[in-house]
Amino acid sequence: MTDSVSQFFAAWADSDPTTRDAAIDESLGTTIFYADPRTEAPLTTADAVKSYVGQFSEMAPGMPVSAVNISTTLNFARATVHFGAGERVQTGQYIADLDDAGKITRLVGFVGMGAPE
Known part of the structure; x- marks a missing residue:
């Protein structure tokens, strides 16, 4: 169930755009919502996510x-x-929502681990 999450982040280190994009495509569901502290607005298409990771x-x-x-x-x-x-x-x-096939449909990231009170 977590293979898509591992695959998605491993793609960030891939310098080859073709294999990186293929790995991202394989890890995402048919819909996507992606946000982290560096995105100005949520990314809602696979192409937008691939472009962001490529940058x-x-x-x-x-x-x-x-x-x-x-x-x-x-x-x-x-x-x-x-x-x-x-x-x-x-x-x-990162918190991920996964579809029934284990693919990422929503991924929201945060800096650090959070501080306990």
Whole structure:
């Protein structure tokens, strides 16, 4: 059920637009809503998401990106994602809605892990 989430974030590190876009297409459902702290407005088409990820890949070529922990409840997933490695890693959390096939239909990201009170 979480393969699409792992595949989606692994695509961010792929410098080849053809294979990157194919991986993103395979991970998304027929509808998509994507938002994170760097998007000005939600992205609602696969082409918009692919363009956004492509811009990241151009600005940070070769930067490793991976979902390092994924937990699920019903058709929802929470992913902890590392952008970069070592001392320069940035961590984010994403909440995904998944369709019945396990594909991402909604993905909302947040910087960091949140601070407990």
